[in-house]
Amino acid sequence: MLDISESVMQLLLALIIVGPLVGAVAALLPAPPGLRGKSPEQAVLRHGVTVTGAVLVAAIVLALGFDRDHASRMQATTDISWIAALNVRIHLGIDGISLPLLVLTALLTFLCALYSYFKQGHQPLTQRAKGPSPKAFVALILVLESGTLATFAVLDLLLFFLAFEMVLIPMYFLIARWGGSEGVPGGRRAAALKFILYTLLGSVVMLLGLLLIGLHAGTFDMVALATDNGAGLSTSVQVTAVLAIGLGLAVKTPMWPLHSWLPDAHTAAPTVGSVLLAGVLLKMGTYGFVRIVLPIAPDGMRVFAPYLAALAVAGIVYGSLACLALAKEGAGGDLKRLIAYSSVGHMGFVLLGIATMTPTGVNGALFANIAHGLITGLLFFLVGALKDRYGTADLDTLAGATGAALYGRAPRLGGLLAFAAVASLGLPGLAGFWGEMLTMFAAFDPAEGLSRPAFLTFMAVAGFGTLLTAAYLLVVVRRVCMGVPPREEEPAGPRLTDIQTYEVASWSPLVALTVIAGLWPAVLLGLTDPAVQKLLAGGKS
């Protein structure tokens, strides 16, 4: 839309990745005079808002300057040699697949920073505020942002691995130090350790696959490898590589049955950590499938696609059943844990779309990716707000015998929660619908060489999964939002404040985007489709 010269675009992309790192270092240094604010805490949180805000602005300008007519072409590319010995190049660039994810990451991180800043201003003396200093918190969030943004922007396999690893340490500390131990077996430290060990094991195995590809093809450059479309790699190499890389990405995504780190990590993580974990970190796994596995080793992928699809639909059903069990009265289910399991289900749809290996399926997967980031991000924000108000996210405690009656006690909060829930279950007209619809549509007609009957079965199972999803989300809405509000005279539970202004500020972009993406899916699909077509065709079209 905007006509920005290529060199400015390059600078913007470099700024988006390096900016948060510089900001993280700056956060650890004492604030310069004039920027001290009311207190050191306030100053450093404001610093976080400034840096993430600047990155968001840069990302939006980048998106405006992006040439939408050539969405399949890599734009804003930089290509510098870094480590000649390993043939690692700093190769950056964005196309229609990475741009939406880049903007989503910048947006969610900014909203998280904003939320933390205002929240600190509203309740400066909670016991959490006396804990670890917000300095490290802001620094970790910024490193996390840099790592995720880099994952979506790098075009070199080893740099991808580096970016993939970069998020582990910040997320570990966010969970281990700012998290809560309630409802987590072993406490938050155990949950954090589980998260990092699982993902590290996955990513080291993924490294082996990446090295196998790089050493056999003679290059680590993703664009060159995607253009070859696996031509230079024998089928056995491709199969081994896809197995190794797929395992690593599947842990991250997470795919059933490798998901078991996720519920604990989500339950223990602080609100902001959950939002970023669900909204952004999980996308790194699916993005890797689309960017690396599909175009670089298509023959290997074809071998594993039915298994991937089978595990994906198993995940859909498993996630929904787990949620139903948690939502039941007396099950002692934690709302954060429930949303974590629902993520397993939603990511199942994404994986199913990828496994079909068709443009429709991959487009649907990418759409579902973004939709999940928006909706689940919003859900985690809302549940975090509930947890702050009630002091617990335990569904039974919240709902009591009759229901938490949010509609009566905090109508706007209740309404928003209901909105997020129906968006999550895939109501047409909201963002959640298109991704699921497209992936199931693609499963109806999978790519050549894949067994159609098998995929028809998968489609049917996934369809059944959507029913289950609707069921548990409606149960949650009924138990949390509906019910008999306590009468004035009996002081049942703490008084509930409805949504505050700062909460509106940090949540409304997510609501607006959910509606826009639902009503006008072409905004996203127009970006991703050309790039997907090109990736699947091996860069020929």
Place this chain on the structure above:
Amino acid sequence: MTVAADSAASLVQSVDWRAIAPPTITAAVALVVLVADLFVPARRKPLLGAIAIGGLALALLALLPLRDGGRRTFCLTTNADVCSYTADHFTLVVQALVLGGALLTVLLSLGDTKELPVGEYWFLLLASAAGAALLPASRDLATLVVALEVASLPAFALVGLRRGDRLSSEAALKFFLSSVTATAVMLLGVSFVYASTGTLHLGEIAERLYDVSGPLATLAKAGVALTLVGFAFKTAAAPFHFWVPDTYVGAPLPIAAYLSVVGKAVGFSGLVLVTVVAFPSYGTVWGPLLAVLAALTMTVGNVAALRQSASRAHGAVRLLAWSSVGQAGYLLVPIAAAGYAGERSVGSTVAYALMYAVVNLGAFAVVALVARTHRLNRLSDYQGLYARRPSAALALAFFLLCLAGLPPGIIGLFAKVTVFSAAVDAGLGWLAVVMAVNVVIALSYYLRWTAVLFRAPGTLPATEGRPESPAEDTAALSPGGAAVTAAPALTVAIALTAAAGIALSGAPQLVLRFAGVSLF
């Protein structure tokens, strides 16, 4: 008369003094320190430390004119291609590592030498460093064994130097016995190889091993295996690693650091020389053998490190000791890969060793700093280090993450990538998977230590088992408060290693350039 002179000249080898300068300078300075110790009055003893630093710095500078590589000396007068001393790129890199490591060890020791006999200490350290610097250059088995012994013998004395300390003497004895056994086994192997090939020069052995036949072939095979076993002892590869933890704990802390870096470098350069240069034709024998040793070593080291409890006395050193065993396993991987894919893989070992030297010495420097106030040096003593000494805590966290191989320790990550890459390239998929699992195990204990640094002081549950008396723990605080003052040398050592680690993380090419190229 002239005839006699001619024949004498033909017997005398010409010596390229510039090529042998680095080990020679180190040895000469060692003697200077020993003699000067007799004449320097007690209050001027710090001068000796300055001489040691100057000597090592000079030896490092002497490497600069050699950096083109390819110098050789002590060649046979009958065949100028067969030399005993070669200053090729491999030699120069390992010499730089050894001398730099020794220099940092001196910096670590400056504060500690008050309790030790200073003159002997510097002499032994420099003598050992001279042997370690000679070793990578030696190209015949006799020089190799002599260099190895010159490097090891002073080390026994250094380990046992804390007079009257039972732990120290026991550690020295353990180290001595295991090392002597290793030497005996290795000498047996060397003599077998000599018997079957008739030469001691590595290059010639490589050629003649191809032609060994009949009963001699068995002898040669046994010789190769025994020589390797000897070096496996020296590198503390499993199952020959049992001496490591007790020796490290009993030794003065800087000596533990020295053994973990320079001692390892000695073992590895020797191993590389005999495998890749002397026995390349037996790659099918030592390749699988070393691969199994590597897998065993890393697993044993990492699992043992994982089981260290936070409240055990000297837990920090013990953990670093076990982690050094684990790291030795990673270092063995590319050498094993060289048995399948050729000598180029060895460069990954060199690159990894350089990274490991920098960050491990850095970690030991921080441990030495903490040991000044917490004599027991338990892992729980590191709790809240960030609150007390933020920069030391950040540095230690960085070093530990480098050892674990996770960003922000980018150099650690890429050093591991080169090792993985060597394994995958050689088709050692199973070894790469074993190593992947080990990387995860290792992360959990490095991370546990890192997390402790940032935890608020005093929230860890009370120490298990025998309660340590607080008086013992803070004993170092009392005598005149001398021990509590900031240690400038330690600070310099931490700053140097941290700066090197960060510089390498920004430009990993600086060390990784050795990976995947032929260094010989």
